[in-house]
């Protein structure tokens with residue numbers, strides 16, 4: 001049986017309503033990256049601009065739609081109409097001028113307001129107190145470096161909360177180790193591309209502590225969709241504690257010595273750094289404080305011992321095409337190396 005036009009319309013209406021409802025509940029829970037709940041100056045500016053654009057385009061929609069509806073109703077076919085074609089009218093300088101000049105004015109206004117916001121965000125002066133973080137995009141994970149603190153981390157960015165009384169903006173320098181990526185935390189700011197051999201900058205001054213999610217917004221390969229971002233906005237005390245812990249060299253626990261040997265003998269150390277040990281690889285994420293992260297492999301899964309073991313056994317089971325090879329470890333080696341990584345608090 002074929003679906004009729006009205007049935008198809010009804011299905012579409014249901015789908016759209018469902019999407020709207022689902023997205024508003026997800027936004028309310030804060031689990032989805034949303035541009036509709038700004039929590040940082042650049043995000044507020046972008047959000048206000050979007051309201052302005054929606055107001056203007058909404059106004060155009062109402063006027064155009066209203067005129068069409070009115071014309072359809074007023075000039076509908078009537079029984080009393082004479083036969084043959086209605087009167088044909090060609091050209092009206094007044095109307096043509098109006099529908100050329102008004103749209104041009106509207107576009108100019110939209111262009112100028114957008115340009116104003118772009119420059120206001122880009123040219124904001126950098127305060128002395130600002131925190132610097134270098135963000136390096138990799139296929140398919142994020143590297144974060146805090147040069148002032150000598151800290152290197154991955155995938156989960158920690159930055160301090162900023163308030164009127166204690167402003168603490170974070171300025172990011174963004175670049176890439178391979179292809180183009182794009183850094184996007186919708187609640188905190190606009191998108192900025194990460195490009196190899198080139199540095200872009202952006203800044204955030206989050207007003208509320210908490211977890212903000214985002215993701216790579218530039219197609220960068222097969223696991224682009226699994227290049228998720230988590231930004232933890234910390235209170236000053238939390239941020240201090242976090243930095244102090246990240247500055248420590250890796251914990252040395254003789255109980256997991258066997259696991260460390262696996263790590264150093266199975267090429268893991270060629271791609272990963274564990275500070276204070278012989279492992280200084282930079283192709284993969286720094287693992288010195290792996291256990292301080294809630295997720296593994298750029299948000300692909302929760303950081304649990306079972307997931308960690310399965311990841312090392314076969315990265316493809318979570319991220320098909322991830323650039324970490326399955327190292328063909330025996331069950332015993334897997335247990336040992338997992339136990340070792342579990343101590344890297």
Ligand code: HEC
Nearest residue numbers: 140141154267268271284285296297298312322323324327
């Ligand atoms: C050829 C380089 C390479 C080798 C060898 C390698 N890895 Fe990786 N590893 C990576 C890359 C690249 C990633 C990031 C993958 C992603 O998220 O897409 C990664 C991610 C990880 C992660 C997740 C890190 C995080 O921050 O979420 C762990 C844990 C890990 N590797 C452990 C190991 C262990 C243990 C070994 C040795 C058995 C190993 N790796 C060998 C490249 C490598």
Ligand SMILES: [Cu+2]
Nearest residue numbers: 181216220227
């Ligand atoms: Cu990417």
